[in-house]
Amino acid sequence: MAAVNPAIQPAHDIHGEHDHKPHGFLHRWLFTTNHKDIGTLYLVFSLTMFFIGGSMAMIIRAELFQPGMQLVQPEFFNEMTTMHALIMIFGAIMPAFVGLANWLIPMMIGAPDMALPRMNNWSFWILPFAFFLLISEIFMPGGGPQGGWTMYPPLALEGGYNVAFMIFSIHLMGISSIMGAINIIATILNMRAPGVDLLKMPVFVWSWLITAFLLIAVMPVLAGAVTMLLTDKYFGTSFFNAAGGGDPVMYQHIFWFFGHPEVYIMILPAFGIVSEIIPTFARKPLFGYQAMVYAIASIAFLSFIVWAHHMFTVGMPLGGELFFMYATMLIAVPTGVKVFNWVTTMWKGSLTFETPMLFAIAFVILFTIGGFSGVSLALVPADFQYQDTYFVVAHFHYVLVTGAAFAIMGATYYWLPKWSGNMYSEKWGKIHFWNSVIWVNVLFFPQHFLGLAGMPRRIPDYNVAFADFNMISSIGGFLFGASQLIFVGVIIHCVFFSKQRATSRVWEGARGLEWTLPSPAPYHSFTTPPVIDANSLAHGDVTH
Amino acid sequence: MAALFNDSTFSMKPRIDSAHDIDARRAAARRTALVIGAIAVLLFALTIIEVVVRK
DSSP, rough: SOOOOGSSSOHHHTTSSSSSSSSHHHHHHHOOHHHHHHHHHHHHHHHHHHHHHHHHHHHHHHTTSSSSSSSSHHHHHHHHHHHHHHIIIIIIIIHHHHHHHHHHHHHHHHHHSSSHHHHHHHHHHHHHHHHHHHHHHHGSSSSSSSSSSTTOGGGGGGGTTTHHHHHHHHHHHHHHHHHHHHHHHHHHHHOTTTOOOOOSSSSHHHHHHHHHHHHHHHHHHHHHHHHHHHHHHHOOOOOOOOTTTTTTTHHHHHHHHHHHHHHHTTHHHHHHHHHHHHHHHTTTTOOOOOHHHHHHHHHHHHGOOOOOGGGGGGOOOHHHHHHHHHHHHHHHHHHHHHHHHHHHHHTTOOOOOOHHHHEEEEHHHHHHHHHHHHHHSHHHHHHHHHHBHHHHHHHHHHIIIIIIIIIHHHHHHHHHHHHBBBBHHHHHHHHHHHHHHHHHHHHHHHHHHHTTOOOBBOOOOOOOGGHHHHHHHHHHHHHHHHHHHHHHHHHIIIIIIOOOOSSSOSTTTTOGGGGOOOOSOSSSSOSSSHHHHTTTSSSSOOOO | TTTTSSSTSSSSSSSSSTOHHHHHHHHHHHHHHHHHHHHHHHHHHHHHHHHHOOO
16 A cells, blocks of 8 residues: 555554553543444443433332322323333443444454444444433423334324434434444454454354344434434424325334344344353353354344334234234244254253353343243234233343343353453352342233233333232332342452452353453454464364 | 455455455455445435335
């Protein structure tokens, strides 16, 4: 090259010959282009949002502790249900996975950093502003959005100032996600070290490559949908306004064309994490590596042709209902392949049950329960009964809390020694796990019964017939929420106070390029691409 | 398209086998990013066009 653009210089050239971090808090964190720093920023942001969204859940469960109105006004309750969902989906789960991707993908493929480090910085720093806009709506005249995270018109357009703020914040979140996804695809396709063929990559990297393509395909669709909402509200258009010839049901189709793949955006990286953790603690290679990769790709493809199962009750032709029902049930096939492969990986393995493994096993069992209730919901006649009941709430919380959030917690315990250089307290990790796994079931399992008995979701008051299960669910909720303080305590102790140093491999059975680096991972890693040998790769046929 | 995508973009092998050619890798990554970004903008426009056409 004739002239070297600083943006594409290797990291070690930008920061000098030595492996030094930038000096000064602002310089280090605000202007960072280092994938590890940006990964840390994403993870800290995600944890913060997890607690803000969780606090809203506590308010919801406190109000539902007993029948009748006791703590908050119905409007505020509706704000809480809406904001809880938006914050947990876009602020907690998604940024946590992006943070893990930032930390791990370059180390797993032997790259010095993400392909586009400056865009990486921008992807993250948009997020705090997006969520400042979103959360600030609570303090505006008229309060925050109350129409649910799905923002169905005409209800969602009835809000005051919050409509514009909510839509702008979603645009910012979307831009952040798209830039993050572009970076991940560009990194995986272009930055792999010699020898790291696609079918030798860790499953976590595969899961993120496919997730990134999902993000590219559906986030612009959400952006288009909310842009049309904005113009309907403020510029006199009638895309979704029936009085002007528009169609509100069309919005639902477009929203769920985004919304269903979004569900898989929040679970495919979790599949990748569990596929890394289980072989390590089973001390066996992952069973059916290629089948796992193809199963993720199949699930991603199917996620585009099932969206209308979220809206069976709006009315659609019988042929449409049958198509979406069967297509939805088809997803159970590749998902079943994954579950059986995880179980088979453990079969006759030399299993040990450190905290990451406990979370991974809990994931396999509890996510499968969420999958089963999903299959129930796919049945059109049953769905007519379950639609908008607590059965749906129980279903998606089993998928997203005991699925996605448990995988994130397991990943944190698994890679924290690599990130910090210290071992966490196994005793407190296990106390956190057992409290989480017990109370999360006390929280969500009774909601199946509430839903089957007909309790609608998104209501602040309910029939006294639902009182007992609601009280049990709320107690589980408070204790599950409190248990997460242990998680924060374990992380802080590990990072700042732990005296037990981590080895480079950390776990006896760990395989993969990230474990060839010292712990903590150096600020700049793989500035010279690693020489790949059979022992350093986690998966795939490494004999050729 | 050949100019935008290196021939080996979607091959199973890493596209740049030269261990030290990081500049070439990042340049290829920027081309990949440009194409994917353009697809995202196109999908945004198609979403709105779809609703307009069906209205």
